Amino acid sequence: MCQKGESQFFEVLVRRYMEKAFRIALDFTHNVEEAKDLSQDALLRAFSRIQQFDGRSSFYTWFYRLVVNICLDHTRRKGKIFWERLGDEPEDGFTRKELTDDMSRPDREAMAGEAKRRVDQTLEAMPKKQRTAFLLRNHQGLSIADIAKVLETTEGTVRVYLHRAVAALRQSLLEFV
Amino acid sequence: MKSHADMLETACKEFEADLVLYYYGDGVETERSRVEDHLQGCGHCNRFLEDLHKLLPQISQPREFSPAFWADYYDEVVEKLTARQEKKLWWRAFITPMRVWLVPAFGTAVVAILAFALVLGKGSWQANPERPVEKIPQEIMADVNQLEFFKSMDMLESLRLIESLDRTKTGAKNI
Numbered sequence A: 001m002c003q004k005g006e007s008q009f010f011e012v013l014v015r016r017y018m019e020k021a022f023r024i025a026l027d028f029t030h031n032v033e034e035a036k037d038l039s040q041d042a043l044l045r046a047f048s049r050i051q052q053f054d055g056r057s058s059f060y061t062w063f064y065r066l067v068v069n070i071c072l073d074h075t076r077r078k079g080k081i082f083w084e085r086l087g088d089e090p091e092d093g094f095t096r097k098e099l100t101d102d103m104s105r106p107d108r109e110a111m112a113g114e115a116k117r118r119v120d121q122t123l124e125a126m127p128k129k130q131r132t133a134f135l136l137r138n139h140q141g142l143s144i145a146d147i148a149k150v151l152e153t154t155e156g157t158v159r160v161y162l163h164r165a166v167a168a169l170r171q172s173l174l175e176f177v
Numbered sequence B: 001m002k003s004h005a006d007m008l009e010t011a012c013k014e015f016e017a018d019l020v021l022y023y024y025g026d027g028v029e030t031e032r033s034r035v036e037d038h039l040q041g042c043g044h045c046n047r048f049l050e051d052l053h054k055l056l057p058q059i060s061q062p063r064e065f066s067p068a069f070w071a072d073y074y075d076e077v078v079e080k081l082t083a084r085q086e087k088k089l090w091w092r093a094f095i096t097p098m099r100v101w102l103v104p105a106f107g108t109a110v111v112a113i114l115a116f117a118l119v120l121g122k123g124s125w126q127a128n129p130e131r132p133v134e135k136i137p138q139e140i141m142a143d144v145n146q147l148e149f150f151k152s153m154d155m156l157e158s159l160r161l162i163e164s165l166d167r168t169k170t171g172a173k174n175i
Helices: A003-029 A032-048 A059-078 A105-125 A128-139 A144-151 A155-176 B013-024 B029-041 B043-059 B067-120 B138-174
Strands: none
Touching (some): A003 A059, A032 B067, A059 A144, A105 A128, A128 A155, A144 A155, A155 B013, A155 B043
């Protein structure tokens, strides 16, 4: 591939996949800077290893696998997943009103923080593949078939992962419903 | 007083997994219609599905990032790519011109060394060369001689013994 073609390909790759890669990494790390580093690393690796893509799966499942593996390696190295601090990010879902309609603002924030922490805790306690399956389905909207390809497992196994993950999260968040 | 969590009930066991798939819009048509039929008459499963509709979208609330953030992000990736390529370039610049003549040059050198070795070493290679006698160390030679000496001494001893036996026999006859 000529230099010009390479740079065009790189631009398309980054523009098309940077947000997806970044959001997956953010789901794993909950830290913007780390998510940036990991997702950028994934994009650079995808670019340098494009010849390894054999076309048996679609490009985006190949790319998702790369991102997920980088994130899993990172969390393995780091040991444990992060806990987001209470009330750090007011734009997060759990500050929304449906959880806490009749509460004062400080109560709502405390409740939202607690719920967020509970989610993180529950996700952290899950087996890696179960957590990944849930994040890819719930956050990224990947189909079960694609998740199976990313995780190199069967669709049946992904369904089981998904069911267990959702059941665990529902159980831990019942009091916030 | 019962807590909210205590008041909530779980879904029917045989439908729970299907309800999760149903929520996500997964599963084949027959499975989905089976779930829909069941939902018409089951309050527990309806509440379970409601819970999923309340909880799961909130867990996945995406954070918004400004266009400036994405512009910086893009610039950073390009910078990183450039840095990586420059890092690669310094040794590639050294190796690449060499690669053209490296293989033939190496092959020629190997052939030349083999040819030299054959010419210079011609006739000096033998499969099982016999060790010349003069190269046997002197200590071993001395040992061999000593062995011969001891053998001859043994023979003399034997001779004396025979002679003394003979003498005894002849003495006995004379008596």
